[in-house]
Amino acid sequence: MTMYRTSYEVAQVLERNREQLAGLCANSWQSRTLHALRKCRTAALGGHIDRCDNPGCHKLHLSYNSCRNRHCPKCQGHKREQWIRAREAELLNVTYFHMVFTLPSELNRMCLYDPKSIYGLLFGTAWQVIKGFSSNPKFLGADPGMVAILHSWGQNLSLHPHLHCIVPGGGTTRSGKWKFARNKGKPGCRKARYLFPVKAMSKVFRARFVASLRKEFPPHPTAFYENLFKHNWVIYCKRPFLGPEQVVEYLGRYTHKIAISNHRIKSLDNNNVTFTVKDYRHGGRKSLLRLTDAEFVRRFALHILPKGFVRIRHYGILSSSRKKALLPLLQQVLGGPVPNGRPPLKHRRCPYCQIGIMVTVAVFDSRGPPKAWSDRLKNSAPRRTPQKA
Template sequence: MIEVQDIFSKYGDEYYKNHKLPFHIRKVMWNIISCRTSKLGGHIDACEECGHTRISYNSCRDRHCPKCQTLRKEKWIEDRKNDLLPVPYFHVVFTMPEELNFLTLTNQKEMYSILFKSVSETLLELSRDTKYLSAEIGFTTILHTWGQNLMNHPHIHCIVPGGGLSSDGSKWINSKKDFFIPVKVLSAKFRGKFLYYLKKEYYSNAKLKFTAGIEDLKYKDVFRCFLDKLYKKDWIVYCKAPFKSSEHVFEYLGRYTHRVAISNNRILALKNDLVSFKWRDYRDDNKEKVMTITAEEFIRRFLMHILPPKFIKIRHYGILSNRSRRTKLKKCRIILKVSIPKNEFKTKVTAAEFLLKVTGVDINKCPCCSGKMITKRKIEPKISGPPDKNTKTA
């Protein structure tokens, strides 16, 4: 199977030489190329009974690496199980207009921060409104920056419980079956919030960069016209029907939380410097198609979705926020008569123990005789880190 690692290994060096890349991008490329290879080191295990040996190389653990997300995803979902309440859950998606794509690419940290702030305030403020729910809700937000064709498409997925805690904290208020806030109201509020904070960022902080293609936006009159067009546009907010059960919530979260721009199983071929991959065309009745682009273009599209260093892509708000989890979420459990697990703040388990729990695979058992595998020797990493400007990446 062709993987992102294969494409980066074969064409990353040439791409690196032809493009000026910031350090955090070079680091991600190096991590993906080095993942589970001798470059990162590893260890040699041997069976105590039959002597069977196995070499295991270390993973890069980069959040953008397609190979390193499964265990992290399962651990994250396991940690979230205690947050689940016996109420319907909704999936709401807030999407930025495509007119903002160029500005977002050159100002990722600022624009994604505005997106999170606008979405969270929209949901929190409208849910407190007596016209809709008059309660404090909690929800999880997940940032995705790509479309199926790997082009820029920033949007936030929200998993929202169907109800909230009353203002005095004495009762749980259920929402309507078809969601408590009309989509048009969410859209208008979201648009107003986002453009307010965009203007504030433009006029107050002056941190936004205007590169080729959007240079004219640095002129205030041009920027005002740009905003006027965005105010007149209908912003897309989508709300899906509630999940059937708590198991469906976890299944859904597993598909979205630790996803990267493209998974390895979507890549079909790498031939004659061309990459072919599967994608769904949502504008054509959700049909599955095959797209073929140059390896250089594939790398360019993938790198567009590398987040700024330390930028948090999964966030919790309201009664699910870290500040409220032990107080307001606990109160919701009591009101809804949900048993509070004794092991909520349990000690950490090893990766091997967790892998055994979620997959049933015991990596400490010999595949030949079922004896115990023990580590005999560590393999030191060959390279300590990503290249500098004068060093090749692959």
């Protein structure tokens, strides 16, 4: 996958504040993550030397290793593409619905205190709501599926935990047959709006989440939980995707997205960071936000997930334990994914001739390439380009 350099990077902010990173983080895991991002594709992580296999070229190319961290702005492209291709093969020829479950700001402090538990409850409760409404014969009366993706940020990098969910418009009955949602699940159905009643879902979501919260954190005073019922919890439901192509496009934007990408950063001056933000309350109008380095790093660190926490989860008929056997059968009945015409993932092309494939001939650590290879690189007139390790 081709990578494009940007004028400014998150890594630059981290590098010029490397001595203060630990003090801007809530724990050592966040600090370790930021230092990994700071070193990404630099000599500090070592690298490798590749040679073009085209007989007419044979040029050498120096690449520094990537950190491969899921929070890194420079390491998501290839992973995202691999994940999307895998999901494309699992698409059914049905209507898909998009729902967003959002936690109120009153729970932000608890998210900072114990993100693993709170985010885990968010995943579990969202699935309970979807499964509960789907199993009700009044709405569907079938076993559903769901892909859920956790985002914890808003446009200004503040804490804004929410779950993006993709739900097929139907499910499997006890006999194993597919059942479409009433006038909503068939592909191309123009009457389709929302899969289930939004207001009813919101009330159930709030009640179930607070009930689970009481069990998980019993010492909290009753007034705290009562305060959570003073405001409506909104489940945002978009109109259904028009087809499988839209589902894939959506997945491409959201699956491996991080708190802020490098292209949003517009300037780094006087220990300040200026980046673009969208105001979705006013039609997505763009503006610029200026933060000090310290505040930018502090906000960015808020969205570093706990070690080992899974932020993309599959449920029901789309879970890993069921989809291998079930989805091929459903695709025979409903139809499989629509061919997208995209070329398969390929090996990295030579940046010089654009014909040959780069083959690794040497690897090195942070001390740099051996002298013999350094001399060969000079003779080969290499140029460094931002390629993924």
